[in-house]
Amino acid sequence: MIPETQRSAPAPASTPLRVAVIIGSVRKDRFGPVPARWISGRLAARPGLEAETVDLAEYGLPPVLNGNDPGEPLPEPVEALGERLQWADAFVVVTPVYNRSYPASLKTVIDWFHEEWTAKPIGFVSYGGMTGGVQAVEHLRGVFAEFNTVSPREAVLFPNFWEAFDQDGRPVEAEAVSGVTEVFLDQLLWWTRALRRARVESPFPAEGEL
Template sequence: MTDTTRSAHAPGRDTAPLRVAVLIGSVRKDRFGPVPARWITAQLTSRPELDVDLVDPAEYDLPQVLNGNDPGEPLPEPVKALGERLRRADAFVVVTPVYNRSYPASLKTLVDWFDEEWTAKPVGFVSYGGLTGGVQAVEHLRAVFAEFNTVSPREAVLFPNFWEAFDHDGRPVDAGTVSRATDVFADQLLWWARALRRARAESPFPVEGEQ
């Protein structure tokens, strides 16, 4: 396992905590998403170099029509409030179910309300579903977030047959296997988070049309 604490405090490096936003990808009634979201938040919070923020879009009542992105049109207040929270993050973890071999429409709406909040930051994925653990949702989301010039680490944390994967206390039943996979996932995500934070501090990310 990577010694992330030591590397974060090496001479000449930015020692401020990395800010990670964990996003619950479903807003359905009786959703399962908060269970793996709270679990991955706890895993990341155990790392002293991180500042972890669990974000529940269901608390923001985001409009489903994206007219707030029209030039000159003011953003709705829930969008502005959530955007400020996302802008502070150095990295994101999206916790998503799989619906009909892809991710929820509510998650696509959340992603599309924002732009520069995602840019030049890493986005990792935790998914849950049936036999495949939601891998279809993850692969579709990788393509969507690539449009915002994000980086997606290769590793993801998948929970097949999610109704059997957690105990009554919200902990994975196969704790050893899941813990090892999560360590690799987190190490990759945080490597990119540090590298991209330094890069953003050195120079703005080049945008089409800017010289």
């Protein structure tokens, strides 16, 4: 867990890049922790980087109805999660595909926050059947664009996920997956450096200030 004193934005260019890996499914017996641990390990192997896993199942976020009234305190799980999201310079969202889209747990966490996402890159690792969850990724790209995020072109997809990992949590097609993953991480971290530098130099314009 990152100390509270470090959960501020944005970090100076000399500090490690901060990437939060979000496990998007909260279902019982979900598969999401397997690819999340794997991509977190790939991130940890990169120098000058700190990675933290954010498991939405640990928070039990309430549904977003009409939002909070101005000045009303946020629900405790929302406030706690918001601190972790604010800490991050970038996100990797690990998502399944449910009925040709992404899970409701991800929509809930997206809608509770705003500035925590703004002007940051968001990459995707997805898993599913024949398509590897690409429908979930494409829908998420459009939703996150509302927050002026950047989504690298590359994503890491795992078709037929039940066959994609061995018992040790490593991709079976290691060589092919490794090549795609390195490009994915290169693109994500390029945007992470560029956007953190930009946020340090100048706050992102608020609505009405463009």
